[in-house]
Amino acid sequence: MSEQVVSEKKKKDLYNKEVLLEVKNLKKYYPVTAGFFQRKVGDVKAVDDITLSLKKGETFGLVGESGCGKSTAGRTLLRLTDPTEGQIIFDGEDITNLRGSKLRKARRNFQMVFQDPYASLNSKMMVGHLVDEPLRNYTNKSHKELREEVKKLLKRVGLRAEDYYKYPHEFSGGQRQRIGIARALALNPKLIIADEPVSALDVSIQSQVLNLLKELQDEFDLTYLFIAHDLSVVKHMSDRIGVMYLGHMVEVGDKEEIYHEPLHPYTQALTSAIPEPNPLHKKERIILEGDVPSPQNPPTGCVFHTRCPVAMPKCKEIVPQLKEVRPNRQVACLLYEEENK
Structure with missing residues (x-):
């Protein structure tokens, strides 16, 4: 197939x-x-x-x-x-x-796998304790049961059971991210x-x-x-x-x-x-003008209108809503609101 x-x-x-x-x-x-009084x-x-x-x-x-x-x-x-x-x-x-x-x-x-695999791991804790921390917080399993479960998790993400006793600084970036994934999986x-x-x-x-x-x-x-x-x-x-x-x-x-x-x-x-991996296939490169506006002072209307190559005058005033323009396809753009009228 x-x-x-x-x-x-x-x-x-x-x-x-x-x-x-x-x-x-x-x-x-x-x-x-x-200001002095830290007013909003x-x-x-x-x-x-x-x-x-x-x-x-x-x-x-x-x-x-x-x-x-x-x-x-x-x-x-x-x-x-x-x-x-x-x-x-x-x-x-x-x-x-x-x-x-x-x-x-x-x-x-629900759990999270973070961007920086080193910053997200406590460098003072053994890998085994990092991974079993969610289990210790949410279950009543014995220390032996926790150790065996963590070793299974470590092996499942491509590490070794004996890595249980090591510290994060002893691993490469990819291995640290595997530790983070094992920790995220611990509670299923x-x-x-x-x-x-x-x-x-x-x-x-x-x-x-x-x-x-x-x-x-x-x-x-x-x-x-x-x-x-x-x-x-x-x-x-x-x-x-x-x-x-x-x-x-x-x-x-x-x-x-x-x-x-x-x-x-x-x-x-x-x-x-x-x-484009195929050198024979050429495609047009769209270069956006200007910088991304500050989220503290976003543009009025459509937030993209300051850099949009096809912006219309009304884009400065009307905030487009995310709407379904095709089956299972949603877009927030006034161009498609015009098409559907």
């Missing part, structure tokens, strides 16, 4: 699956203060009104330039930081305002948010870690929110893709459709930057 046929079958299966994570109008603002003078709008959903068993890729709010969105979804507005529904339960023991109980079902979660999990690794190691994540997804029935800025990596990993710009979601769709026929002008510019 060809890879394309397998991909099409998986896509159809995913459309029939239940929604695991639903996010509605999520906002995360950070207050800006000034504004907000940094890191995430500004995004809506998305993840089906059970799928990988949803979140892409965009650095500073667009991808990582903040991931941390807010995990409730590592509190949302300013919006709603987060995980497996049918509203976790937006959970606190204390209720939030702690919900958190065992339903959702893993992978925040740039290979960007800090050598190119030769990246494919090994990505293939490991794919294997683990099939084995443990995992759902991934995969955050990255490398478009080729996101295409390799994802079933669907969401494109973010300056805190806003501008396009959502199936990965093949996003890459072969991007609709939003920003997505078109991003995909035009992907290197």
Whole structure:
């Protein structure tokens, strides 16, 4: 069976699956203060009104330039930081305002793999204790049971059982990231948010870690929110893709459709930057003018209009909403609102 046929079958299966994570109008603002009394003078709008959903068993890729709010969105979804507005529904339960023991109980079902595999690991703890920490917090297993389970996890992610007794500084970057993945798997979660999990690794190691994540997804029935800025990596990993710009979601769709026929002008510019392996195949490179505006003082109307090559006068005034313009394809652009009239 060809890879394309397998991909099409998986896509159809995913459309029939239940929604695991639903996010509605999520906002995360950070207050800006000034003066002797530190009065609030504004907000940094890191995430500004995004809506998305993840089906059970799928990988949803979140892409965009650095500073667009991808990582903040991931941390807010995990409730590592509190949302300013919006709603987060995980497996049918509203976790937006959970606190204390209720939030702690919900958190065992979603974990995170961080970008920097060294900074995310306590350098003073043995690897075995780093990986078994979630188990110690959420289960009543004996020390012997914990040790055996952790050794199995270490072997499953490509490490050795005797690595249990070593410390993070004794490992390479790729091995440290495997430790982080083992720790995320310890409680058998339903959702893993992978925040740039290979960007800090050598190119030769990246494919090994990505293939490991794919294997683990099939084995443990995992759902991934995969955050990255490398478009080729996101295409390799994802079933669907969401494109973010300056805190806003501008396009959502199936990965093949996003890459072969991007609709939003920003997505078109991003995909035009992907290197073409075939030297005989030429494609037009779209160069965006100007710099990304500050999230503290975003443009009025469409946030992309200051750099958009096809901007219209009304783009400065009207904020486009993320709407379905084709089956399972959403775009936030006034060009497509005109087409549908």
